Amino acid sequence: MQYNSWLYLLAFLGVTVLCYYLAPLRLRWTVLLGASAVFYWISCGWLLCVLPLTALGVYLLALRMERVKESGRAAAAALPREERRLLRERTQRQTGRLLALTAAGAFGVLFFTKYFNFAAVNLNALLAALRVPARIPGLHLLMPLGISFYTLSAVSYAADVAHGVCPAQRNYGKLLAFLLFFPVITEGPVSRYGQLAPQISRGNRFDCRTFAFGVQLILWGLFQKVVLADRLDRYVGNIFDHYRSYSGIVTALTAVLYTFQIYMDFSGCVDIARGSAELFGIHLAENFRRPFFANSVNDFWRRWHITLGAWLRDYIFYPLSMSRGFQRLSRWSRKYLGAYYAAAVPALFALLAVWLGNGIWHGAAWKYIVYGLYYYAITALGMLLEPVFLRLLPALGLSREQRGYRIFQILRTFVLVNVGMVIFRADSLPAAAFMLRSVFRPYRGGSLAGVLAAQGLPLGQAAIAAAGAAVVFAVSLLRERGVCLREAVARRPIPVRWAVYFAALLAVLIAGAYGPGFGSVDFIYAQF
Amino acid sequence: MEHLEEVIRVLEEVKPGVDYRREDNLFAGHILASLEIMMLVSELNDEFGITVTLPYIKPENFRSAQTICDMVETILKEE
Numbered sequence: 375m376q377y378n379s380w381l382y383l384l385a386f387l388g389v390t391v392l393c394y395y396l397a398p399l400r401l402r403w404t405v406l407l408g409a410s411a412v413f414y415w416i417s418c419g420w421l422l423c424v425l426p427l428t429a430l431g432v433y434l435l436a437l438r439m440e441r442v443k444e445s446g447r448a449a450a451a452a453l454p455r456e457e458r459r460l461l462r463e464r465t466q467r468q469t470g471r472l473l474a475l476t477a478a479g480a481f482g483v484l485f486f487t488k489y490f491n492f493a494a495v496n497l498n499a500l501l502a503a504l505r506v507p508a509r510i511p512g513l514h515l516l517m518p519l520g521i522s523f524y525t526l527s528a529v530s531y532a533a534d535v536a537h538g539v540c541p542a543q544r545n546y547g548k549l550l551a552f553l554l555f556f557p558v559i560t561e562g563p564v565s566r567y568g569q570l571a572p573q574i575s576r577g578n579r580f581d582c583r584t585f586a587f588g589v590q591l592i593l594w595g596l597f598q599k600v601v602l603a604d605r606l607d608r609y610v611g612n613i614f615d616h617y618r619s620y621s622g623i624v625t626a627l628t629a630v631l632y633t634f635q636i637y638m639d640f641s642g643c644v645d646i647a648r649g650s651a652e653l654f655g656i657h658l659a660e661n662f663r664r665p666f667f668a669n670s671v672n673d674f675w676r677r678w679h680i681t682l683g684a685w686l687r688d689y690i691f692y693p694l695s696m697s698r699g700f701q702r703l704s705r706w707s708r709k710y711l712g713a714y715y716a717a718a719v720p721a722l723f724a725l726l727a728v729w730l731g732n733g734i735w736h737g738a739a740w741k742y743i744v745y746g747l748y749y750y751a752i753t754a755l756g757m758l759l760e761p762v763f764l765r766l767l768p769a770l771g772l773s774r775e776q777r778g779y780r781i782f783q784i785l786r787t788f789v790l791v792n793v794g795m796v797i798f799r800a801d802s803l804p805a806a807a808f809m810l811r812s813v814f815r816p817y818r819g820g821s822l823a824g825v826l827a828a829q830g831l832p833l834g835q836a837a838i839a840a841a842g843a844a845v846v847f848a849v850s851l852l853r854e855r856g857v858c859l860r861e862a863v864a865r866r867p868i869p870v871r872w873a874v875y876f877a878a879l880l881a882v883l884i885a886g887a888y889g890p891g892f893g894s895v896d897f898i899y900a901q902f
Numbered sequence: 903m904e905h906l907e908e909v910i911r912v913l914e915e916v917k918p919g920v921d922y923r924r925e926d927n928l929f930a931g932h933i934l935a936s937l938e939i940m941m942l943v944s945e946l947n948d949e950f951g952i953t954v955t956l957p958y959i960k961p962e963n964f965r966s967a968q969t970i971c972d973m974v975e976t977i978l979k980e981e
Contacts (some may be wrong), residue, residue, distance in 0.1 A: 405962045466955075537957035676932060687936055695940050704944055713915075717941035862973065 375416045377560065378599050378645045381862040383592070386413065391653050395580050398767050402577035403551050406654065413556035414519060421518040425567065428483050429553050431547050432528045435476040436535040438541040439469045469536045476532040484525045487517045492738030520559035522735060526685050527553055531578060533689055540568040548575050557647040561640065563661040564681035571772055578655025586871075587860055591649030593878040596886075598642030602842045606635040614799055617809050622817035633795045634843065637665070640679070664850045670878030671752045671781035671790055682735070688726045694724035718757050725757075726750055736798070745797045752790060838885055853882035904977075905950070909971045912945045926966040939964060947971075952977045 375382050397405050416421045432565050446465030446875070450458045485493075494510040514747020517526075531549075534540045543549040552571040558564075613620055613628040633695055644661045651658045659681050668674035674860040675683045694700055702719040709717030773780055793810060800806035819825070826836055852859060910922045917938050920928075928934045934942065941966075943954045954977060963973040 539957070539960060672935070688959075691957055692935055692939075696943070696956050696959065698952075701944075704940075708944070713941065713945075716944055717937055721937050721940055 375413060377557075377594055377650070381416075386416075387650060387653065393592060394654055397577075399579070402654075403548060403574050406555065406574055407547055407551040410551065410554040410556040410559065414554060414559065417560075418516075421516055424483070424518045425521075425524055425554060426488075426550055428480060429528065429550050430546065431479050431635060432476055433543070433549050433551075435472050435479075436532050436542040437473045437544070439532070439536050441469045442472065443538065473532055473536040477529050480525045480528045480532075487515050487521060488806070489734075489738045490515060491537070500798055513642055520561075523559060523562045523564055524553055526564045526682070527558075530564075530689060534567055543567075543571065545575075553653075557650040558658060559719055561643045561647065562679075562681055563644055563647070563659045564685050565658065570656070573656045581655055583864060584652050584655050586864065587873065588649045588652030590650060590860055590863065590878075591645045593643045593649075593875065593882065595645030595647075595649060595840070596698040596882045597878060598638040598640075598645065598846070600882055600886035600888075602839060602846070603635050603639035603642060605835055605839050605842075606631050606638075606831065607887075609826065610635055610799075612829040614801070614805075614809075617800070617805055617812070619819070620817060620825070621812035621815040623822055624817045624819075626813045627822070628758065628790045629796050629813075630808070632799050633792050636795065636799075637678075638846070652665055664854050666791075667784060667850065667854050668787050669780055670756065670787055671749060672756070674787055674791055675749070682732070690731055691721075691724045691728050694727055695720055700724065711758055714761055718760075722754050722757065725753055729753070736887045741797055741803050745794060748794055749796060765785075842885070905974055906967060906971045908949060909946075909974060911965050912942065912949055913967055913970070916942045916945060922967040926968075928966060929961045929964040934964060942970075946974060950974055950978060 375386065377383075386409070390405065393409075394402050394405045411422065414425070442465060446461055446468075450461050450691070453461060491512050494512055495828070498509050531540075531543075532550075535542045543552075548571065551568060551574050552565070555565065555570065555574060558570075610628060610632045613624065641662045648658045648660075661680050663673055663677040665678035700723065703723070704716050704720045707719040711719065729746040729750035730743065731746070732749070733743045734740040736745065761822050767773065774783075775782070796805070796809050797806045800809055816823075823833065827833065831839070841885060849859060863871060866874070913920070913922045914938070916958070917934060921935055922928075925931075925933060929939070941972065946952065946954055954973070958973055958977065963969055
């Protein structure tokens with residue numbers, strides 16, 4: 375069930391909201407659990423069984439971790455200092471083993487359903503190269519909907535219990551209600567137990583303001599998805615499918631349009647998800663913060679898919695950086711390389727794991743791994759050269775605070791992100807390399823307007839897309855300057871507010887990419 | 903509280919140019935990036951002879967100089 379379908383917006387969401395507010399407060403979480411099960415059942419049938427089964431494992435192991443910690447704490451109280459330290463270390467090792475088991479189980483299911491065939495194909499190629507006659511057979515596997523997002527939430531819950539960030543949930547149903555929560559299961563945002571689960575469990579009273587904000591977000595999400603992202607889909611798809619026929623300005627513009635398409639598609643979906651949750655008084659984490667105002671690649675990833683970046687930081691980067699081996703490396707670096715590189719050198723190794731994780735999380739293909747490594751290379755280079763930049767910029771009379779330099783940084787980041795998006799979207803790595811090279815070859819196959827019209831974006835459609843992009847830019851600029859448009863609309867008198875809502879609804883209905891020439895376009899990130 | 907001045911000195915070594923007596927959004931505001939958090943942890947370990955372990959690496963402990971100081975004092979007590 376697509377978040378932008380009438381089935382979801384009117385039937386499913388409408389009925390769920392009604393049932394939620396009619397149910398007694400303490401049972402409202404059961405309505406959300408039931409709705410999530412129905413959503414999942416409609417979306418992928420019997421695969422619904424997979425996640426509750428794996429969630430049962432997570433639930434039991436988290437309870438076990440908590441029992442180990444509690445018994446450790448109780449026993450430590452009566453011990454002298456040294457023995458207390460030893461006991462604490464033993465308890466940490468035990469919870470660490472349980473956490474590793476939980477993560478192995480959760481990632482095992484993800485690996486099997488998402489990466490098994492990719493691993494088999496590559497291993498078979500290796501075996502063939504080594505002239506070993508054995509082969510791993512490919513399997514016809516169905517991937518449960520949202521397994522990537524579910525896995526991250528499940529592992530973060532187990533890690534938070536192990537590290538004492540949150541208590542283990544004793545009610546299996548409530549844990550399931552968090553893990554399967556229907557607004558986030560398809561495309562996130564990646565949810566943390568401590569942030570989301572209490573809001574689901576407690577049940578929320580109807581709040582007119584939050585409800586109205588939810589409706590606003592859904593409309594804004596629909597605008598991004600239906601008016602903008604879907605409008606560009608046919609043109610972008612045609613050019614990427616026949617990339618060898620194009621070059622120069624056509625290829626460059628296609629890269630920019632794809633970047634815009636995926637941003638509007640993903641951000642639109644997340645806004646519909648966040649708006650849906652707000653109808654129940656539940657606030658989800660922000661996943662985008664005007665990413666194209668970023669002044670560096672690092673800054674971009676703090677603004678784009680924020681919850682994935684935060685997950686990788688908290689559950690891969692920090693644990694690796696703080697591990698004994700990395701701390702030893704840090705001490706060595708401090709001794710021979712100075713304070714900056716004492717942190718930078720271990721971070722470079724930890725970041726390799728982060729970016730490989732980021733790349734492969736997106737899909738089972740080499741292009742995604744290269745996509746992650748591309749960002750790693752940029753980040754690592756920036757980190758290694760930072761002390762050089764700090765000396766060089768003043769010597770050249772430049773400052774990072776200067777407006778001109780900041781604009782240069784934003785443009786540079788935009789170009790780097792577009793290169794990454796070509797790797798991400800192209801059919802294969804050779805295709806991506808061809809497209810990136812062809813940007814520097816002039817296009818001689820006719821006018822740009824002619825190509826746009828022939829490939830699915832005639833002048834009228836391009837004008838609507840450009841006007842929509844201008845609206846998105848204006849809204850982003852205002853928000854970047856600290857203006858909260860939701861608050862501004864909410865402060866207006868009722869007639870003005872409703873006029874805004876109807877205008878947004880009409881924009882979606884009239885300017886949406888429906889009808890002849892447009893097909894139903896799946897959310898891009900749903901496949902990850 | 904008794905270690906607040908030392909914590910501020912360490913913070914100024916890691917990232918100068920921030921008013922650590924007033925700033926209370928160090929982590930969420932990205933004033934301290936991941937790399938600087940790791941540098942800070944390394945410096946705190948050396949300065950106070952402690953081991954900041956993973957469970958302490960959470961946003962609420964790195965909100966301000968005061969919360970960092972509270973964390974250091976908790977670890978000192980535990981160790």
